[in-house]
Amino acid sequence: MVEERQNITVKVLRQDPTVxxxxxxxxxxxVPLDQGATVLSVLRYISENVDRTLSYYRSCRIGKxxxxxxxINGKTRLxxxxxxxxDIVIEPLKGYEVVKDLVVDMNRRVGKDED
Amino acid sequence: xxxxxxxxxxxxxxDVLIVGSEGAGARAALEASKACKSVVVxxxxxxxxxxxxxxxxxxxxxxxxxxxxxxxxxxxxxxxPEKFAEDMCKEGxxxxxxxxxxxxxxxxxxxxxxxxDWGARIDKLTHAPGHTYPRGVWIPGTEFARxxxxxxxxxxxxxxxxxxxxxxxxxxxxxxxxxxxxEMTTGKxxxxxxxxxxxxxxxxxxxxxxxxxxxxxTGDGLAMAYRVGAKLVDMEFxxxxxxxxxxxxxxxxxxxxYLLSAYVETHALNRHGERYMKKWDPxxxxxxxxxxxxxxxxxxxxxxxxxxSGGTYLSLKHLPDNLIEFSxxxxxxxxxxxxxxxxxxxxxxxxxxxxxxxxxxxxHFWNGGIKINEFCETGIPGLYAxxxxxxxxxxxxRVSGNALTMTQVWGPRAGLYASKYIGxxxxxxxxxxxxxxIKERLYAPFKYDSxxxxxxxxKKIQEVAWTYVGVVREEKGLKxxxxxxxxxxxxxxxxxxxxKSKRYNMEWIESMQLENMLxxxxxxxxxxLVRQESRGALYRRDFPKTDNIxxxxxxxxxxxxxxxxxxxxxxxxxxxxPKKIVRDYGFKE
Numbered sequence: 228m229v230e231e232r233q234n235i236t237v238k239v240l241r242q243d244p245t246v247x248x249x250x251x252x253x254x255x256x257x258v259p260l261d262q263g264a265t266v267l268s269v270l271r272y273i274s275e276n277v278d279r280t281l282s283y284y285r286s287c288r289i290g291k292x293x294x295x296x297x298x299i300n301g302k303t304r305l306x307x308x309x310x311x312x313x314d315i316v317i318e319p320l321k322g323y324e325v326v327k328d329l330v331v332d333m334n335r336r337v338g339k340d341e342d
Numbered sequence: 343x344x345x346x347x348x349x350x351x352x353x354x355x356x357d358v359l360i361v362g363s364e365g366a367g368a369r370a371a372l373e374a375s376k377a378c379k380s381v382v383v384x385x386x387x388x389x390x391x392x393x394x395x396x397x398x399x400x401x402x403x404x405x406x407x408x409x410x411x412x413x414x415x416x417x418x419x420x421x422x423p424e425k426f427a428e429d430m431c432k433e434g435x436x437x438x439x440x441x442x443x444x445x446x447x448x449x450x451x452x453x454x455x456x457x458x459d460w461g462a463r464i465d466k467l468t469h470a471p472g473h474t475y476p477r478g479v480w481i482p483g484t485e486f487a488r489x490x491x492x493x494x495x496x497x498x499x500x501x502x503x504x505x506x507x508x509x510x511x512x513x514x515x516x517x518x519x520x521x522x523x524x525e526m527t528t529g530k531x532x533x534x535x536x537x538x539x540x541x542x543x544x545x546x547x548x549x550x551x552x553x554x555x556x557x558x559x560t561g562d563g564l565a566m567a568y569r570v571g572a573k574l575v576d577m578e579f580x581x582x583x584x585x586x587x588x589x590x591x592x593x594x595x596x597x598x599x600y601l602l603s604a605y606v607e608t609h610a611l612n613r614h615g616e617r618y619m620k621k622w623d624p625x626x627x628x629x630x631x632x633x634x635x636x637x638x639x640x641x642x643x644x645x646x647x648x649x650x651s652g653g654t655y656l657s658l659k660h661l662p663d664n665l666i667e668f669s670x671x672x673x674x675x676x677x678x679x680x681x682x683x684x685x686x687x688x689x690x691x692x693x694x695x696x697x698x699x700x701x702x703x704x705x706h707f708w709n710g711g712i713k714i715n716e717f718c719e720t721g722i723p724g725l726y727a728x729x730x731x732x733x734x735x736x737x738x739x740r741v742s743g744n745a746l747t748m749t750q751v752w753g754p755r756a757g758l759y760a761s762k763y764i765g766x767x768x769x770x771x772x773x774x775x776x777x778x779x780i781k782e783r784l785y786a787p788f789k790y791d792s793x794x795x796x797x798x799x800x801k802k803i804q805e806v807a808w809t810y811v812g813v814v815r816e817e818k819g820l821k822x823x824x825x826x827x828x829x830x831x832x833x834x835x836x837x838x839x840x841x842k843s844k845r846y847n848m849e850w851i852e853s854m855q856l857e858n859m860l861x862x863x864x865x866x867x868x869x870x871l872v873r874q875e876s877r878g879a880l881y882r883r884d885f886p887k888t889d890n891i892x893x894x895x896x897x898x899x900x901x902x903x904x905x906x907x908x909x910x911x912x913x914x915x916x917x918x919x920p921k922k923i924v925r926d927y928g929f930k931e
Contacts, residue, residue: 243845263590263690274848275797279839282846286392286556289596290684291484294391308684326505326527327846333388334504 233260235311237269239281240318242325251325253316254278266299266306266317270329283329296320297329345774349781351530356382356501357764359521359534360757361508361563362542364393365746366729368490369453369753370540370760375497377761382534383494384506384523386558386851390491394544394555394730394745398486399601399676401468401478401743402750408451409479413458415467421475423447424917430744431918433472434709434737435878436894437576440916442734445716446751453750454479462489465675470742471631478743486746505846506532508562509854510780511539511570511725512772518724519770522780526851529844531781537767538760540718541567541727542753545708546862547580550812551804552704553595554583563731565858567712568865572720574899575733576710577862578869579879581740582813583706584635585610587699588653590690595704598682599656603628605677606669610639611655611698612647618654622928633739634928636703637881640813643702653702658694666695703813707745709736709879710869713898718756724763724770728756734896738878787853790838796853799837803830803859811867816884820871827864834860864906869897872908876927886927890920 234257242251256273267285274281286292288307295306298318306317322338323331346353357378360371363385375381385392405426410417426447431438458464462481469476494500505526512520512533520535546561547553568574585600585608587593602608610628612618622638623630630638639654649655658666670679680687691699710733718726729749736744787796810823834857841849875889876882895910 243843245845261591263592265592268592279841279849280843282848284388286387286558287397288556289397291396292391294388305684310689330846
């Protein structure tokens with residue numbers, strides 16, 4: 228049985244405060260969707276194989292450290308335990324200063340949003 | 343502007359620098375902050391959101407009697423620190439430093455009490471294999487992280503440097519003068535002047551591709567200590583945990599199946615559908631010890647009877663459907679309703695009524711490490727170490743729950759003795775030439791537009807580790823590993839990064855971890871080659887017996903004249919002595 232490899236579109240909100248006046252822009256990637264994919268495994272795939280400039284924070288990868296908290300399709304979730312089944316939009320956690328792309332400084336709150 | 347100010351982007355001056363902010367590092371900092379004016383804690387990650395401590399499920403060991411007396415838990419009053427020590431030496435196959443073990447067992451209850459006084463909540467008391475009495479005080483790793491982070495942040499004289507990779511230790515006339523580091527968020531080069539350094543960087547599980555540990559555990563502290571001339575001991579005993587997931591790939595190394603096997607009868611099968619554990623432990627089968635389960639699985643794979651992804655199968659198919667369905671109702675909190683660590687496992691696993699999981703052993707803990715004495719001293723004046731990255735406490739293998747105890751007992755000891763040392767030592771100077779060379783080396787990958795791919799090299803290191811220096815080792819493979827390691831070392835100078843940004847550059851961080859991984863891998867390979875027997879976490883396929891006549895010895899590794907030098911030393915046996923026999927591996931007395 229030949230399995231047809233499905234590709235999904237992953238849109239990531241990129242930002243570097245030291246570049247382009249810190250303008251945030253979406254970048255789209257087309258990636259193969261593996262069985263059991265999580266947002267973290269997708270980010271890992273992109274950063275290792277497609278775009279080495281992509282930045283994100285992760286540590287335990289089993290839902291315990293909460294370091295990979297980010298917005299996935301608009302909702303705040305852990306990247307490591309969120310399953311991916313189709314196209315996704317990934318943005319950094321709201322309410323904190325962005326260090327780069329999906330990495331935020333948990334010691335620096337911005338705006339009046341609380342999470 | 344001094345020359346150092348021209349080389350370093352930032353300079354920090356402190357009494358003590360602690361590398362690693364979690365179980366051991368946090369405790370070391372809290373202790374040191376009592377006597378020192380200034381404490382700096384540097385971590386590659388975020389405090390309380392990094393390291394292996396928070397990943398523990400899990401139990402922290404103290405003797406059962408203390409569990410009853412100090413915390414009102416249903417402990418057994420017949421237990422004692424001495425009996426706890428005896429079990430540790432038995433599990434460690436008598437390679438432990440019995441003097442350190444004594445301190446470990448004596449001090450554990452008080453150190454745990456401090457954690458509880460700070461607010462850590464105890465769930466229950468558990469009795470794990472390897473312990474004569476119930477010693478596992480159940481406090482989730484996340485609870486450790488919560489409490490310790492809270493305490494760290496309360497203290498004004500503790501400065502936390504996050505996303506800070508410490509790369510090199512600086513010496514002045516053989517004593518600690520400071521360290522170099524890279525701040526990952528900005529790419530800035532830091533020089534931290536400190537009179538004492540405490541290494542709490544954990545183990546090096548990440549030299550293997552399959553692991554339960556977080557990505558950042560690449561053995562940085564072990565390698566840095568080695569490079570400045572400290573001794574390492576028992577490096578041939580990285581510990582593997584059986585029954586971790588291989589599929590889906592996104593959950594590689596997740597130990598859910600291992601936990602599952604404690605609550606329902608699981609069958610470990612090779613590709614022929616054979617319950618291969620009967621070849622190793624016909625009575626207990628899958629209930630055999632963790633190391634035997636790991637080795638048995640690996641042998642199946644090596645002999646061509648594994649699953650498609652290079653593991654074996656763990657099956658529940660033999661259980662009735664309604665039994666499997668009912669389990670969702672009564673599983674304990676950690677895997678209740680088939681949820682584990684935030685995963686709804688049913689979303690990721692095949693239907694276990696009809697399919698088996700593909701599992702593999704994974705590297706889980708580091709038994710050996712930097713050699714320390716009772717004061718956490720490494721032999722290099724001003725250099726201290728505590729936690730998983732140190733050796734001598736567990737010997738060839740540790741008992742369940744003792745990883746956490748190690749952090750809580752030895753972290754404070756390192757903090758205490760490092761702060762005493764600081765009071766007694768004069769000021770030190772940092773070698774500018776050395777700092778310049780370090781900076782050149784760290785930033786070199788940016789200079790090149792082609793060369794050796796950092797991530798490909800990391801994968802190659804992990805492949806060599808897994809294939810030749812993993813769960814099952816033997817002479818031919820270990821020698822091949824050493825050849826490969828030499829080749830890979832040659833490639834280090836040509837490593838380049840495609841990402842030229844200095845801002846949170848994950849590719850660049852990988853490039854800085856490569857030498858550490860190679861140093862550690864070489865130590866494991868060399869020590870494994872020297873030890874011609876199997877013991878604890880080391881299985882030599884070509885020497886499958888435990889030889890208590892010839893091998894109750896520690897292998898010590900040290901850099902001598904630029905070379906990795908190994909020496910073998912008799913263990914100073916005290917109260918606890920093994921039977922002087924040669925026996926089949928895996929079957930303790």
